[in-house]
Amino acid sequence: MTKGDLYLKLGVSGAISASLYFLLYFYEREILESFTQTDGLYPALPIIAAFVFSFAHGAFTAYFWEALGVTPRRPEA
């Protein structure tokens, strides 16, 4: 992956992750109200949210460390 590709992916995943956290901040009460209901499919909401955030924010954090030069290396044999 070139530096340009890396920064583009970092920017896109960062924007998605930040948007999700802004939504959580601005709609805090509505989200909390729906996510704590126990009827129907409402209990699935926290699980779906956790998966969505883990994919978006997980991608961002991976690109973040890579952009900083913190990359893996095999331990010595």
Add this chain to the structure above:
Amino acid sequence: MEQIAPHFVELAASNVVGLLLIGFVGGLVSGFIGSGGAFVLTPAMMSIGVPAVVAVASNICHKFPKALVGAYKRHQFGQVDVKLGLVMSASAAAGVWVGADVQNAIKESFGEAGSNLYVSLAFVIVLVLVGSFVLHDAIGSLRSDARGAQEVTSRLARWVQSIEIPYTMMHFKTSNVRVSALFTIPLGFATGMLAATIAVGGFIGVPGMIYVLGAPALVASATELVIAFVMGLGGTIKYALHGLVDIRLALILLAGSLFGVQLGAIGTTYVKPYVIKLVMAAIMLIVAVSRGLVAPVYLAQLGVIDLGGAMMRWLPMLSFAFMVLALCVGGFIIAGAMLRGHRAMLLQGKPQAVEIK
């Protein structure tokens, strides 16, 4: 202004920053040793006014996506034994079930203080026994590493691997281990029991996979993330059905812990296996001290001993401080080991690329 339900607290900016930081260090430790962090996150949330059951539910809801990201990352480095993780998870689920029932039975018979005392004693006994053993082995591994020796399989694991029980033998490719399921089942069960009791099943699971089954430390710590994912997902479903997950807390913790878990996972590629054992032992022993400090408070609440009011206030605070210390010590050892590994890599020249599977 509309009020939110009383068991969901208003979050101040300072609380959010605190949760992000503690989430980061907890994630770092989890990414590195496969578990840890949960023991301090639940009390940390309770300290800002979150009720215990919501703190546990929110912690577990942040745990499974963190474990998923950590497991995926370490799978890329070829460290995860998915089959071993799933086999262990199956019996761990049964262990969680039984552990929760034991916990409830103790609570009904001896009340909240009795239940807390049971948890603290389980912490102290398990962590002192297993932590001392892991520390002893880590020091031995450190010495043999200085002589250039490879990671050795324990005598117990060699015996376990030598037992052939027809129709129960399983081969775990990544761990390069062939053992009977009759050994993995009780081990997974104990991991689940401990997870239901002290929230950190990995303190049994990881040493168990290393010393009983003979899996390498790197593989054991990575595989624990698969078990944590399965148990965390199951726990989240259970709590979500009762509407107890505070998704804000879970996602704030996740924001910090995903940075940490990625860094911890990368860190494992820089260090020798004994460092994983050393971090685990240090955390286990400091947490044992923390829980030991608070045990007299529960004994006093049960009327077994008499403690002054000042002691009743100070001991829980001191106990919490030791938990934070455990996490910080783990974080410092990991950061130090990574920096030393990075420096050594720079001295050797061009870094070796990791083969991504």
